[in-house]
Amino acid sequence: MFYPFGFWGFDPTIIILIPTILLTLYAQGKVKSSFSKYLRVNTRKGYTGAQVARILLDDHQLKDVPIEVSQGQLSDHYDPTQRVLRLSGEVYQGNSIAAVSVAAHEVGHAIQHDEGxxxxxxxxLVFPIARFGSSAAWFFIIIGxxxxxxxxLMDVGILLFAAAVLFQIITLPVEFNASNRALHLLDTNGFITTEETIxxxxxxxxxxxxxxxxxAAGxxxxxxLLLIRNRR
Incomplete structure (x- = not known):
């Protein structure tokens, strides 16, 4: 007899997720601790995140991209649909290493968008499908x-979930490239010293x-899900 979620409610395939759950918890703790630490360390030059972002945008002929304040911590992002760069209050107003680093990273995304x-x-391109897939996949999977x-319907759900995973895979080179651009921009424009680069x-x-x-979690x-499907 097949039990969709394992015998007596326990699904043995859940073991596959344990390493990625631990990695996710570690990553979340790491980003919070690193951001909090360097949010308290001001740069010697004293530029705020908003100033760094504005200078870099203007230098790359992106004067028409406005900078807005977003609500919440670590809510910084570049919106390609509206061509708006949004920075959290502590990044917008702060002159810390964390503030200028995050601001430059988001400018990196704006430059990526402008350069195609x-x-x-x-x-x-994948985002609309991935957004629908991440929210609807489990409905089809559970019904199936x-x-x-x-x-x-389970196959439909798995395909939708795969689209969300594909989005996560594509996101990696985008984020790493934006970070590399940010470090280069901060260094070449003299916003941070060699020591602050660390x-x-x-x-x-x-x-x-x-x-x-x-x-990894995706x-x-x-x-x-594929193992559950094959076992069924």
Whole structure:
């Protein structure tokens, strides 16, 4: 007899997720600790995140890209649909190593968009499907598991979930490239010293680790779903 979620409610395939759960927890703790640490370390030059972002945008002929304040911590992002760069209050107003690093990273995304960076364009193309897939996949998967007459829906759910995983995979080169651009821009424009570059790298590497963890978790979950499907 097949038990959709394992015998007596325990699904042995859940073991596949344990390493990625631990990695995700570590990545989340790492980014919070690194950001908090270097948020308290001001740069010698004293530029705020907003000033760094504005100078870099203007230098790359992106004067028409406005900078807005977003709500919440670590809510910084570049919106390619509206061509707006949004920085959290502590990054916008702060002159810390963390603030200028995050601001430069988001400018990196704006430059990618302006240059037509292929992985970013591909990510933007996949995003609508991935967003729908991440929210709808489990509906199809659960219905397919519970109701044998609709078993085919599980395959639909897995395909939708795979689209979300593909989005996470494509995100990695986009984020790493933006971080590399950020470090280069901060250094060549003299916003940080050689010593401060070490802190900037730690902040950006910690942030990148969260994307690595998300990708690993997605791949592990996809593998788990395939195992459940085959066992069924």
């Amino acid at each position: 960076y292929v992985p970013l364009n591909l990510r933007n 598991l519970i109701l044998p007459a609709f078993a085919g 802190g900037a790298k730690k902040v950006l590497n910690a942030a990148a680790l969260t994307y690595v963890a998300a990708m 791949i592990a979950q996809l593998l788990r």
